[in-house]
Amino acid sequence: MTSFFAKARERAEAAAQQLQAHHAASSAGQAGDASVSSDAANPSGSTSGSGFTYKGSMPHLFRQGLASVDPRYESTRQFHLLSQAIKGFNIDHEAAGREAKSLAKATFVWGQHHLPEKRDDSGGDEMLVDVADRLAYVWHEIGQLETAHGQRSEQARSRLKRFEKAEMELGQRRANRSKLKKELHALMPERAIAAGSARIQEAEARLRDLISDDQADEEYLSRVKRESVQDGYAAMFDSLIELGEKMALVARYGKLLTTTISTEKSPFPATVKPRGESIPLWEGASKTAEVRAALASALSTFKPDLSLPDLPAESALSATTSLGRADTVSPSATTVDTLRSPTTNPFADPAALPAVAGGSAAQDEEPLSPPGPPGPTVAETGVVPTGPGGPKSGTLRPRRSSASQRSASISAGAVAYLGPTGTYSHQAALKVFGEAGTNLIPMQSITGAIDFVRRGTPGNAKIAIVPVENSTFGPVRETFDKFLGISNGDRHAFKPADGAQLHIVGEACLSVDHALLCGPKTYHHLLQLQGDTDPNASIRDDTLSNITNVISHEQALGQCSHYLTRYLPQAKKKAVESTAAAAVTALEFEAGTAPGRSSASVDHAHESLGFSSNSLVAAVGAEAAVTTIGVRVLRSKIQDVKDNRTRFLILASEPLEGLLAVNALPPSITQLYSLPSPAGKTGRSLLSVSDALTSDLTAEAGSYSGQASTLDRVVSQLQRLEAVSMRKMDRRPASMVDAPVAGSSVWRSNYLIELQYPADHASVAEGSIRQVVAELSSGPIATSSVGSSAPVSYLGSWLVDATTLSGGAASSVAAGKATQVLPASGSGLPTTTLPASFNLSEREPKELEAQREAAEVQRHAEQARLSRQQQQAELYGVEAQPSASVAGGSGTQRLSGLQEVEGEQRLTEEEGLPAYQPLDPRS
């Protein structure tokens, strides 16, 4: 025992001394010279100079640590330095992770500092609170990425170190071989004189033995070393690729968040309002929530591209770098710059300079203005520069723009559609208006999109694209009801600003292929149910039948009803606002949280959707949801009819002339009106008819009067019109539109009648249709109609052609930019073919709906605030900031006092557009 400890101590002390010697050598600047010969000579145990004296016994692990830095062997020492350098790099990433997380916390806390209820200096800013909160989340994710990379890269380093032990073990043997070689070398003169002397022969034989003994181990070490370098570095680069790509992804969402910040309007003074119980809301809150949800989902499903790049051809290499493949030494950046820069030697003959690839292309480029020192900033000079560009820094407040300037800059020509991103309406908007140049605005509902148009003002046109009918499932109820002023119990009619109207300016058709979608966890669960371990295996039909709930827009459910009945017989169907909202809901359900909602409300929401904790939820929607929302496809093309199409109408707040004047329409529409000959095109008009079944009314009296219904009269009058045919007629019950009229029939109806005619007959047809409407609305028939309004209304006319009617992919014209050049004068635009406006008249009081909307948005904002404060408090270790209204638990309270007025104003202001909010099934 004693000898074991004595030996161990002896070895430890020797190691300590070696360490000390190494330390002394390094600090004397000799580290780079250390070699087997110099280091192997043990510096006799002297401790002078370093101030380090080893006294006690050496714990085993420490000894091992010392052994790994054994400085006697050059290869071990160099690798140790390399490994430590990698470790330092990894530690720095972890440190960057911590820094990013404290940046997240600081951002959050700074944002909370702007809570208006916490400020008595009126400096509150709801928008900053919200955006800072979301930005904090972005930074937190960045921190997570850095930390994860630091840890992964450390694991990679341990793979790289796999050969270290073997090399350590071989170190002594290598030293022995080396020593022997040196001895032989020292014997050289003797060797020359007496070749074959016994001593030399013995030494040579020993060396051969040593080499052959070590051969296998050296070979093994060499292989393991190469493998370790390959494995370890590849793993490190994989981790770096993932870090880089995810970082770019997160940064993009971070940048997206910054675009939600409105710089137009100051919230000051924020505290003069009587705040009551509730919190003023910022209308962009739902948008920032959407960005956060999209980021979370994008990150959770993100797969880095770990493929290897192809090397370009030799010619391409030298064209871009002026270096060929034969170059093995990289010239320094300065050399390259010198070669490239024609200004380095102003006297040099350009022809004599080495050919620089891209030189001729560079000559084609716009000349850059000569670089000069940057001008002074406003902060430096205190002087606000005049002229275009305005102040150079944010130190001085920009002048407030007028309301009209603001509205013009914010959303002239903006196009609303049923959101969120990934709906068919979004696809239709992209098809017609293209991505570039158009401000596409996702709305919570079709009603919202139509009301968006209502907010247009002259010079600030608003546009919407709404689904109107499907070839398989028929009319889109919400659009019809909105058009007809019916909305299931609510008195929802258009409430345009004075003079504002709604015009139909065109239509588009989209092929609709539905997919059965689910979140990744549900997919995984289904795989488990069928006993598959391959994560990419497809789900069998019999496994699909385990799905308990399927959600989508009612149109999509209707269009797939046979498929769903056959393959998902157990699944409860639930209609939600849109197909993409359904995909988001499925994902949220899986995640167990919904952005902007407290967990209690999530439970409630899911209960009201009919979900329980063990539900398996699928959605029906577009495959586009895979990339935009992050769901997986269970089945493609599940619609009952293969060629399934949906027709969309394009609505605008101004008649066509006005839209063309602000360049708000895509060429696919403007072309219809700009060509001198409208041959081959079709004109269409829409009318609405309010009616009751008079036969039933009179039947109550027990007799048949023979009195013609309004519908009867409208149809017979229209039939007399030359070249006008009835394309279709749809009925919606009108029972909820007006207060019950005494003696009226329960079979009151609203009809939408669509007429069509050749486009070259458009102006005549339109005139005569209008005349029929005028006669029937004001004649004796008007009094016999049910309801307070005119029995027949003209809703508008527009033109269509093969492009707008095709359901396929966007034509190159249609997919172009929305902002267009006006047709040349005399192009036929002002001719008689231009349809008149679609004027949906207004009957309902506007205040009621504005109040309802304001309360609704308010409720969402409050829920979002509570849930996020809780989440953030957990995430950043910050105390939650209780808000008066949330603490009071009145999630649905109405605005009161001044706020109510402001809420209403906000909704009628340009900036107060009700953008897409997360689904809340309770509403």
Ligand SMILES: O=C(O)C(=O)C[C@]1(C(=O)O)C=C[C@@H](O)C=C1
């Ligand atoms: O939910 C969507 O994705 C929509 O854009 C709505 C809508 C519709 O209302 O008809 C659009 C096209 C399809 O027919 C299914 C749904």
